Amino acid sequence: MSEEPSVLVVDDDPGIRESLSRELRAAGYDTITATDGHTGLASFRLHLPELLLTDLAMPLADGFELIAAVRRFSRTPIIVLSVRGADADKIRALDLGADDFVTKPFSVPELLARVRAQLRRSGSVTTTLRFDGLTIDLEHRRVVQGEREVKLTRTELALLELLATHAGRPVLMEQIIARVWDSAPGTTHDTVRVHMSALRRKLEPDPSNPRYIVTEPWVGYRFIAEPS
Amino acid sequence: MRTGRWLPAILGLTASAGVTAAYNYFFIPPVHTFRIADPRNWVALAAFLLWSLLVTGLVVISRRRAAEAERRRLEGEASSHVELLQQSDAFKTSLLRAVSHDLTTPLTAIRIQTEALKRHAAATPELAEAVQAIDDETARLHRRIDNLLTIARLEAGRFRPHPEPTPPADVFRAVRDSLPLVFSARPVTVSVDEDCPDAWVDPSLLLEILVNLVENAHRASPGGASIELAARAVEGRVHLEVRDRGPGIPADSDVARRGLGLEIARGLTVASDGWFTLENRSGGGAVARVELPAAVLEAVEERE
Numbered sequence: 001m002s003e004e005p006s007v008l009v010v011d012d013d014p015g016i017r018e019s020l021s022r023e024l025r026a027a028g029y030d031t032i033t034a035t036d037g038h039t040g041l042a043s044f045r046l047h048l049p050e051l052l053l054t055d056l057a058m059p060l061a062d063g064f065e066l067i068a069a070v071r072r073f074s075r076t077p078i079i080v081l082s083v084r085g086a087d088a089d090k091i092r093a094l095d096l097g098a099d100d101f102v103t104k105p106f107s108v109p110e111l112l113a114r115v116r117a118q119l120r121r122s123g124s125v126t127t128t129l130r131f132d133g134l135t136i137d138l139e140h141r142r143v144v145q146g147e148r149e150v151k152l153t154r155t156e157l158a159l160l161e162l163l164a165t166h167a168g169r170p171v172l173m174e175q176i177i178a179r180v181w182d183s184a185p186g187t188t189h190d191t192v193r194v195h196m197s198a199l200r201r202k203l204e205p206d207p208s209n210p211r212y213i214v215t216e217p218w219v220g221y222r223f224i225a226e227p228s
Numbered sequence: 229m230r231t232g233r234w235l236p237a238i239l240g241l242t243a244s245a246g247v248t249a250a251y252n253y254f255f256i257p258p259v260h261t262f263r264i265a266d267p268r269n270w271v272a273l274a275a276f277l278l279w280s281l282l283v284t285g286l287v288v289i290s291r292r293r294a295a296e297a298e299r300r301r302l303e304g305e306a307s308s309h310v311e312l313l314q315q316s317d318a319f320k321t322s323l324l325r326a327v328s329h330d331l332t333t334p335l336t337a338i339r340i341q342t343e344a345l346k347r348h349a350a351a352t353p354e355l356a357e358a359v360q361a362i363d364d365e366t367a368r369l370h371r372r373i374d375n376l377l378t379i380a381r382l383e384a385g386r387f388r389p390h391p392e393p394t395p396p397a398d399v400f401r402a403v404r405d406s407l408p409l410v411f412s413a414r415p416v417t418v419s420v421d422e423d424c425p426d427a428w429v430d431p432s433l434l435l436e437i438l439v440n441l442v443e444n445a446h447r448a449s450p451g452g453a454s455i456e457l458a459a460r461a462v463e464g465r466v467h468l469e470v471r472d473r474g475p476g477i478p479a480d481s482d483v484a485r486r487g488l489g490l491e492i493a494r495g496l497t498v499a500s501d502g503w504f505t506l507e508n509r510s511g512g513g514a515v516a517r518v519e520l521p522a523a524v525l526e527a528v529e530e531r532e
Contacts, residue, residue, distance in 0.1 A: 015337030108343040208420035217431035
């Protein structure tokens with residue numbers, strides 16, 4: 001095995017499969033390709049790549065089957081290539097255990113950024129998260145944005161912590177309710193939205209140009225700042 | 229219905245009886261009486277009557293057959309019409325999916341390939357510029373196709389908007405991410421009033437609406453002129469405006485001249501239960517306004 005992180009690309013369209021893996025190689029990754037869910041799974045077991053990039057609609061076993069099968073034995077990050085107008089597919093893939101998605105037509109730099117964000121997920125146990133202009137000290141419950149200290153309630157801090165530890169990745173509404181509210185009965189998407197909008201009002205220096213948290217249509221939220 | 233069915237038969241029988249009597253009266257001696265002197269003439273008269281009845285019968289039967297065939301044809305046509313409609317609905321759906329896949333896949337491949345070209349062209353500024361132009365135009369083409377497919381899906385009932393509380397600032401940010409060229413080519417100011425509520429709209433549709441409007445404003449504006457994006461609350465609704473300093477609203481309503489973008493924006497706004505207006509701006513230029521319902525969020529008590 002080589003030093004570079006390896007990425008398994010599964011897509012039934014040869015044009016996308018080949019050009020995508022060429023771009024990934026150019027960006028410094030090792031690539032393996034497969035044309036459908038069946039060969040994808042076999043190839044995954046054989047090579048154990050650091051990241052899986054899969055299309056959803058494929059002949060034989062589709063992307064959903066592949067995600068479910070891989071998640072039975074592996075926690076390797078999975079990014080889904082979805083088509084526009086298929087929000088339900090996106091959510092189903094995330095529910096099955098995919099970590100992120102890009103929507104065709106995606107730009108290559110965007111995809112590479114998502115790949116980096118997934119590979120960065122190292123599970124480090126630091127108690128202080130640092131982003132561009134934002135420091136979150138989880139131990140002392142202190143949040144500093146620019147020069148000012150941001151006073152957050154317990155719920156808002158829990159929200160911020162959940163999102164910031166998943167920086168660059170989408171967090172589903174259901175995951176937020178489960179993690180921040182312990183799935184307390186009566187907690188709805190609106191509950192989350194109210195607290196999130198309060199958090200964003202306190203956090204964002206310029207509300208008309210959000211730097212940290214954005215809504216991910218029909219999925220939930222995404223923390224967008226790059227760690228520094 | 230019943231009398232209608234038997235009417236031709238009754239008419240035919242009456243006519244047969246009538247002409248037989250007339251034949252007897254005028255041609256069988258003694259003429260001008262209904263009496264018959266020669267017994268052979270009874271045979272002739274009977275044959276005449278028989279012939280007349282036969283013709284009547286044949287006519288009635290053939291008419292019935294024709295009516296029956298016509299009825300069957302209409303029934304068949306109606307049922308096959310319904311079947312055709314159902315098929316065409318399923319057909320539309322699968323056609324849309326196929327068109328979407330078959331147009332999107334090659335375009336995605338082109339965009340990835342362009343990325344490889346960009347890498348190789350980086351050393352030659354002229355080439356790099358050309359490749360960048362290819363990339364930008366492909367992205368624009370892709371967006372147009374996507375917009376048209378979205379409108380087709382909305383019309384076919386295959387896609388219904390999913391409104392959710394959408395912060396205008398998020399959408400403005402997404403517009404900037406979608407149109408880096410416009411934002412680097414000219415000043416674009418963004419303002420969201422502090423008391424502006426979230427809009428109740430499908431965020432992906434609102435993004436497409438605004439991208440089309442900003443692209444349109446960009447095309448209409450002279451170089452260096454700024455574009456303004458603004459969101460504010462007006463009487464419980466959210467007004468999103470794209471203001472430019474271009475030539476204002478064109479006088480004719482020719483879509484070709486006004487551009488597809490405005491029509492797409494209008495179509496998507498209407499599908500989002502919104503209100504679209506385009507007016508001249510004081511001091512020159514145009515204001516495109518999308519009015520949307522505001523999202524209502526119940527206040528939730530903080531759990532400490």
